[in-house]
Amino acid sequence: MSGKTGSSSNSVIQAQKLVDQLRVEAGMERIKVSLTAGDLVRYCQEHRRSDPLVSGITASSNPFKDKKTCVLL
Incomplete structure (x- = not known):
């Protein structure tokens, strides 16, 4: 029986918060x-x-531009 009153008082508290x-x-x-x-x-x-x-980023000011080119042999 105490479980029912606990859950109903919990839902009342939640409703009051809402x-x-x-x-x-x-x-x-x-x-x-x-x-x-x-x-x-x-x-x-x-x-x-x-x-x-x-407007885009100029190639000279782009910090993420690759410094070296990759060459595959």
């Missing part, structure tokens, strides 16, 4: 997605020239 978490999340101040997306697009456009994923 309710508390949902209350915290509901009380958070949200930023509109349209504002955030606009900021992200603007940032990407302003920094695209220095972004190596967009």
Whole structure:
């Protein structure tokens, strides 16, 4: 009998934690997605020239370029 009360009190505690978490999340101040997306697009456009994923890496400044060529005999 004590096993049933232990599991039911455990589920009540879990439910209370969930309710508390949902209350915290509901009380958070949200930023509109349209504002955030606009900021992200603007940032990407302003920094695209220095972004190596967009503009690439020059061969002279690439630290991963092979120093020697491999020759097979």
